Structures are given as C-alpha cells and as structure tokens.
Amino acid sequence: MTSRPPRASSAAGGRSAAVRTAVALGLVLFAQAMLALSLVSAQQLLVPRNMPFGVVGPPSPVVAAVASRTGLALTAYPDTSAVTGAAEQGELYGAYVSGGSSDTLIVVPAKSFFGQTEVEPAFLAAAHDLGRPVTVQTIAPLAATDPVGAVTSLLLLPLLIGGYLAAVLVYKAAHGTAAAPWRAVILAGYALVGAVLTDLIAGLGIGAYSSSHFWPLLPCFWLVTSAVALAAAALQAMVGRMGTLLVAVLFIVIGGPPAGGLGTYLLPVYWRNIGVLLPPQSAVTLINHVLYFGGSDISTPLVVLFLYAFAGTAVIAWYGRIRPARAAAREAHGAAPAAPAAAPPDRRRGLIPILVALGVCAVMQCLFATNYMSASHAPKATDLPFGTVGTSPVLAAAEQAISLKVTPYPDEAAAKTAMDQARIFGALVSTGTSNTLIVVPSMSDLAPLDLAVRFEAAAKATGQTLTVQQYAPTPLAPKDPFGLVQGLMLVPLLIGGYMSSTLLMAATGRAAGRWRAAQLAGFALVSGLLIDVIVCYWLQGFPSGKFWITWPICALIVAVVAFVAAILQKLLGPVGTLVTVVVIVLFGNPSSGGASGVPYLPAFWRDIGPWLPPRNGYLLLHRTIYFDGHGTGQALTTLLVYLGVAAAVLIVLDLRRPEAAVPVDATEAASMAVPIGATP
Structure with missing residues (x-):
C-alpha cells in the first residue's frame, strides 16, 4: 500500500511535465505563425498602392496610361516649382510635368528606391509608346553609401531591439519590478547611451551616412529607443510578466513588418494603416526625413x-510612485498599528x-x-557569376562598372x-550585330x-x-515577384x-532530457508544416507544386537550430540561448545572402x-x-x-553530463527569444 502514493505522485508529475511541454511548444508555434504571417504578408508583394504622385500641366496620356495599371494617388500642382518643393520635403514619391515640346519625370530615390524602380520604367515605357520625349530629374538622390535605401531600415533594428531588451532585462534584473521611481530615468538614460553607440557605429564607424548627420540623428535615435523602452516598461507594470510578450507582439511581430523601410506606400493598405499606430513606422519616417x-x-x-514615451513615463510614475504614495497615505489615516520598519534595501x-x-x-544593440549594417547597407557585386556567348565590346565596358566572374558558353x-x-x-x-x-x-x-x-x-x-530579356526556369510566384519570400520565411524558422529548445528548458527546468532530441525533432516536423501551409497556401508565397x-x-x-541551441544550453545553461542568438541571428542571418544573393555580400x-x-537553409529553400x-548539394550536406x-x-x-535544474521561467525565455531576428 505504501508504493501507490509515489506512483500516483510520479504519474501526476509526468502529466504536469507533459502539459508544460505542450504549452511551451504551442507558444512557439503561435509565435512562429504570427511572425511568418506578418512578415510575408506585409513584404512579399511590394508594389505602389495609392502612392502620392504629383502632376503638373494639362492632362497627359502618359500619366493616364501609367496610372491605369500602377497604384498612384495623383495630386495636381500649379507649376514645376510647387511640385519640386513638395518632392524636396518628402511628400511625393515622384511627379510628372507635361506640356511643351517634352515632358519631365521627377523621381525621388530617397523616398523609396524600389518605388522608383517601379515608377520610372513604367513612365519611360509609356512615353516611348506614345511618342513623347521625356527627361528624368532626380530629387533627393541616395548616397553612395546607401545605394538601395536600406540604411533607414537597418538603423531601426538596433534601436527597436535595444529599447525592447532594455525594458525586459531591467525588469528581470529588478526581480519582476516593472515600475519604480527610478525606472523611467534608467531606461531614458540607457536609450541615450544606446543612441550614441548606434550613431557612432553606423555613421562614424561603418560610414553608412555622412558624419554631418551624426548630431541631427542622435536625438531621433534617443527618442525611438526611449519610446519603445518606456512603453514596454509601462505594459510590464500593467500586466506583469506577460507585458514583455505583449510588447514583442505589438512592437516587433506586428509593428516591425509594416515599418515601411522600403517605402510605406509599397505596403498593403491594411498594413500601412496598422503601422501608423505603432512606433516602428514613425521611427522609419523620422529617420528617413532627417x-x-x-x-x-x-x-x-x-x-x-x-x-x-510620455504615456510610458506616466504609467511608470503611477505604478512606481503615485499609487504607492496614496496607499501609504490611506494606511496612515487608517490608524493601523505601525509595523516594525523594514531594513532599507541596499x-x-x-x-x-x-x-x-x-x-x-x-x-x-552594438552587434545588431x-x-x-556592415553586411547590407551598400550591396555591391563581387565576382558575380555571369555567362557570355560570342564576343562584344559591351562586356568589357560593363566590367569596368561591375565585378563579374565570366564563363563562356557555346550558344544561348x-x-x-x-x-x-x-x-x-x-x-x-552577342551575334555580332546585336546584343x-x-x-x-x-x-x-x-x-x-x-x-x-x-550593360545599358x-x-x-x-x-x-x-x-534586355528576363528568363526564369521556374517563374516567380505572382505574389512573390521579387523573390523575397524565402528570405522572409527563414526568419520564423x-x-x-532556438525558441523551442529554450522554452522546453524553461518548462522542464533542464537543458536536456531523455526525450529532448525526440521532442525537438517532432516539433520541427510540426513547425515546418505550419510555416509551409501559411506561406504556400494561405499567402501563396511560392508555387503549390x-x-x-x-x-x-x-x-x-x-x-538544426533547435539541436544546436540545446547543446549550447546543456553546456552553458541559460547563457546558451544568448550564444545561439549571436551565432544564428547576429552572424548567420546577415551572412545568408538573402534575396540579393551571396555575391552582394x-x-x-x-x-x-x-x-x-x-x-x-536559405539556399536549400530558394533553389529547391x-x-x-x-x-543544393553542399547546403543539404x-x-x-x-x-x-x-x-x-x-x-x-x-548520458554523461548530469545537470542540476535550470531556474528559468518561460516568460523570460520567450521575451528574449521572440524579437531577436524579426528584422523589419
């Protein structure tokens, strides 16, 4: 009879552990699904949608032809000076001036490089078809150190992650105290330090923008990081530990994809409207316009x-100073016997x-x-694999401007x-008469x-x-015209x-266990299926075949990532999660090559x-x-x-390295794992 209670207790403990494991892995699946859905749906199809565009002069058939198939929101201006002024202030993505013997197309690359690549060819082709001569005028050109306009988005990464992690880590370091009289001061102070570091690294260090922008951008960086950090701390004060997850979902999973670093008006309309309400899109607009x-x-x-920032400060002040002071005043008026004074904290x-x-x-933040920034701010091809058929002086001339690794072929x-x-x-x-x-x-x-x-x-x-002729062995999916989807879906994978391994460690209190490898493998199968269904069938991001x-x-x-994380956690404990993030996200993801390709790194x-x-992983996905x-042989191997x-x-x-329980709670693990790598 004495043997039954231990068995019952053991069975109950086993059921409890199974429930914790299922909840932990379910949370990871939910985070993955949200991230995949947000990232891919927001950025897979970047085309003009109600894009602000100016027109000057009498109605032009060129404008009518382009507007009929391109999402432009046309605004008439009285003269060239007025429309130029609007473009110089960042109000327009471009403009068309008609009338006279020739027309003028105004492009604004700094507003959106990819917007320009959509609008300029469309107008030039329409003008050619209609026999209208047109010249192109560029306003706000991109800097040589930012040829595709990526710097703004890349600056958002360290500012957003820095503010979020500051709130999360201070919350944990203060043993779950989200609001205190000094909390807002500490977070605002860190935001200034983080802003200075980011400005020094990106501007003076890497040279992603000129040194003359150091001081104008510094207060912008400070404000962005402060807004995120203070708002995150406020949510932690209101809802406790789950506040960190709420911030990750609002500011990064939902707020990051519609930030609009490649052009706000290239986003789907509903994402653009969501982004207006959250800090990332405002941060991108502020940095870009400065x-x-x-x-x-x-x-x-x-x-x-x-x-x-102000709302976050107010909430922190309420929970950290005003409400405790009122409670103390009520206790004093209640004539309750005074309790012995506690020793003041050190x-x-x-x-x-x-x-x-x-x-x-x-x-x-410095690593981000x-x-x-160093990997992506100025993509330039090096030894780009290229083929040639026949001989032509065009190739030699082009090689003066782009680094090619040329291979001759006998025929097309x-x-x-x-x-x-x-x-x-x-x-x-080349055939001798044409190229x-x-x-x-x-x-x-x-x-x-x-x-x-x-080459032109x-x-x-x-x-x-x-x-110029396009050729695609397997045509790009209609909702992936730029081949971006594989890079986007790689992030939630x-x-x-590493979230699966981390939350299993949090749920079980151990970095490994008898069935840990099997649990991670089973999770990987379910996770891969979930992402595949969302991206392929729901979002139509690649051919269903x-x-x-x-x-x-x-x-x-x-x-692969889950097993690597489990090993590092087994060897290093909770620090193994941080090491995994550094290796996989801070070094692995920037070196993947992404949609631009490895030669541009x-x-x-x-x-x-x-x-x-x-x-x-990216090459295996993309080339399959x-x-x-x-x-794919090398990548698969x-x-x-x-x-x-x-x-x-x-x-x-x-088997050979028994370990003690690891005191990590699931909220901390998730808060550390969810945002890192969710690149806007």
Whole structure:
C-alpha cells in the first residue's frame, strides 16, 4: 500500500511535465505563425498602392496610361516649382510635368528606391509608346553609401531591439519590478547611451551616412529607443510578466513588418494603416526625413513617438510612485498599528544586476548595428557569376562598372542550361550585330536591375544596341515577384528553432532530457508544416507544386537550430540561448545572402556564411523552389552534418553530463527569444 502514493505522485508529475511541454511548444508555434504571417504578408508583394504622385500641366496620356495599371494617388500642382518643393520635403514619391515640346519625370530615390524602380520604367515605357520625349530629374538622390535605401531600415533594428531588451532585462534584473521611481530615468538614460553607440557605429564607424548627420540623428535615435523602452516598461507594470510578450507582439511581430523601410506606400493598405499606430513606422519616417529631406514633414512621427514615451513615463510614475504614495497615505489615516520598519534595501547591491543587464543589452544593440549594417547597407557585386556567348565590346565596358566572374558558353541554349542549374545570374548573347542581356529574376532581386543598368550604359558608351530579356526556369510566384519570400520565411524558422529548445528548458527546468532530441525533432516536423501551409497556401508565397518538398526542408532548418541551441544550453545553461542568438541571428542571418544573393555580400560575410545554418537553409529553400533543387548539394550536406553531429553530441552529453535544474521561467525565455531576428 505504501508504493501507490509515489506512483500516483510520479504519474501526476509526468502529466504536469507533459502539459508544460505542450504549452511551451504551442507558444512557439503561435509565435512562429504570427511572425511568418506578418512578415510575408506585409513584404512579399511590394508594389505602389495609392502612392502620392504629383502632376503638373494639362492632362497627359502618359500619366493616364501609367496610372491605369500602377497604384498612384495623383495630386495636381500649379507649376514645376510647387511640385519640386513638395518632392524636396518628402511628400511625393515622384511627379510628372507635361506640356511643351517634352515632358519631365521627377523621381525621388530617397523616398523609396524600389518605388522608383517601379515608377520610372513604367513612365519611360509609356512615353516611348506614345511618342513623347521625356527627361528624368532626380530629387533627393541616395548616397553612395546607401545605394538601395536600406540604411533607414537597418538603423531601426538596433534601436527597436535595444529599447525592447532594455525594458525586459531591467525588469528581470529588478526581480519582476516593472515600475519604480527610478525606472523611467534608467531606461531614458540607457536609450541615450544606446543612441550614441548606434550613431557612432553606423555613421562614424561603418560610414553608412555622412558624419554631418551624426548630431541631427542622435536625438531621433534617443527618442525611438526611449519610446519603445518606456512603453514596454509601462505594459510590464500593467500586466506583469506577460507585458514583455505583449510588447514583442505589438512592437516587433506586428509593428516591425509594416515599418515601411522600403517605402510605406509599397505596403498593403491594411498594413500601412496598422503601422501608423505603432512606433516602428514613425521611427522609419523620422529617420528617413532627417537623413534625406532636411528634417521636413516630421511632425506626425514626432507626435506618435513622444506620445508613447510620455504615456510610458506616466504609467511608470503611477505604478512606481503615485499609487504607492496614496496607499501609504490611506494606511496612515487608517490608524493601523505601525509595523516594525523594514531594513532599507541596499541600493548598491540592487543596482549591480541592472547595470549588468544594461551592459548585455548594449552589447546586443552594438552587434545588431554593426553586423546588419556592415553586411547590407551598400550591396555591391563581387565576382558575380555571369555567362557570355560570342564576343562584344559591351562586356568589357560593363566590367569596368561591375565585378563579374565570366564563363563562356557555346550558344544561348548552353547559357540557359547554366541558368536552369542556378550557376549564373545572367548572360550576354552577342551575334555580332546585336546584343541580348539575359537576366534571371529568380536568382536575385537586385542583380537583374544592376546588370541592366551597367550593360545599358556600356552599350551606349560603345555604340552598340542592347536588348534586355528576363528568363526564369521556374517563374516567380505572382505574389512573390521579387523573390523575397524565402528570405522572409527563414526568419520564423530560425527563431522557432532556438525558441523551442529554450522554452522546453524553461518548462522542464533542464537543458536536456531523455526525450529532448525526440521532442525537438517532432516539433520541427510540426513547425515546418505550419510555416509551409501559411506561406504556400494561405499567402501563396511560392508555387503549390513545391509544397511537399518544402516541408522537410523547413523542418530540417528548425531541427538544426533547435539541436544546436540545446547543446549550447546543456553546456552553458541559460547563457546558451544568448550564444545561439549571436551565432544564428547576429552572424548567420546577415551572412545568408538573402534575396540579393551571396555575391552582394562583403568578403567577411561571404566567407563565414557557408559554415553557418542560415546560408545553407536559405539556399536549400530558394533553389529547391525556383531551380528544381539544382545547386543544393553542399547546403543539404552541411545541414545534415549539423543535424547528425548535434543529435549525437546532445545524446552523449545527456548520458554523461548530469545537470542540476535550470531556474528559468518561460516568460523570460520567450521575451528574449521572440524579437531577436524579426528584422523589419
């Protein structure tokens, strides 16, 4: 009879552990689904939608032809001076001036580089068809250090993550006290430090923008980080531990994708309207207009960000000082017997954990600023694989402007076979009297435009004729015209991998266990299926014929990251999660190459990418979907080696390295894991 209670207790404990495990993994699946849905739906189809565009002069058939198939919101201006002034203040994405012997197309690259690439060719083609001569005038050109307008989005990453992590880590360091009389001061103080560090790294260090912008941008950075940090602390004060998750969902999972770094009016309308209410979009507008438009038209983003900062400060003050003071006053009037005075807390001892937490946050913010900015702010091709058929002076002239790794082919069919196998990004076919540049849009979102611009200039310089032709072995999906989806869906796969291991550690109190490898593998299968269903069928991000082959690839990526995280957590405890984030997200993700392609990465990032899971995961996804699996052997082998070695090491460590319970709660683990890598 004495043996039954222990068995019952053991069974109850087993059921409780199973419930905690199921809840933890369910939370990860929910976070992955939300992130995949938000990222892909917001950014997979970036085309003009009610884009502000100015017109001057009598009604033009050119404008009518373009407006009929492009989402432009036309506004008439009385003269060229008025429309130019509006463009210089960042109010317009472009303008068309008609009348007289020729027309003028005004483009504003700093407002949106990708918006320009949509609008300019459409107007030039329509003007050519209608026989209207047109000249192009550029207002607010992008800097040479920011050729595709990526700097604004890249600046948002460290500012957003820094503010969020500051609130989360200070909350944990203060043992769950979200509001205190000094909390707002500490967070605002850290925001200033983080702003200075980001400004120094991105501007003076990396040179992503000129040093003359250091001081104008500094208060902007301070305001953005303060708004996020103070609002996050306020939500923590109101709803406790779940406030950190709420902030992650509002500011990063939902707020990040519609930030509009590539152009607010390229976003779906509902995402643009959601973004208006949250700090990231206001932050992007503020930084962009200070950087390129002299600080004009920034009243709305300033109001939004100050409202978040002031509201956060007010809530912190209420919960940290005003409400406790009122409670103390009520107790004093109640004539209750005075309790013995407690010993005053040692503020110096309480301050040390907070300073350590902010130090960790500063390091993470610096890494985000350094890694993502250095990898992506100025993409420039190096040894871009390229084919040639025949000889032409155009190729030699183009190579003066773009670095190519040229391979000759006997005929056009052979060159297209190389494109089918993802070995070259394009080819020049010369017959002696004509030249045809063939580009492959499914290989890169940037290379086709880059090649076309360089070769058209070369053809003009050499007096040759040139025709540009697109070729895609598997056409891009209608809702993925720029080949962005694989890079976007990679983010929730990576985050789901280390979140699953982290939350299992939190739920069970141990970094590994007898069934940990099996649990992670099972989760990877379910997770991969979930992301596959959302992106393929719900969002139509890639052809449905690739659904079944994409599922095991998604599961493999999740499993590799989860197993690596489990090993690091086994060896290092909760710090292993932080190390995983640094390796996978802060070094792996920037080195993946993404939609632009590996040749557009700087040398350091090109060299480390093959050794890390994100590059191999992206190539495996992308080339399986759009190139029938060609060129995936190395990527697949690398991921399988990671998986096999990690599984073996995890099992050996669990058998030979007994461990004590790890005191980590699920909220802390999730708050650390959810936002990192959710790049806007």
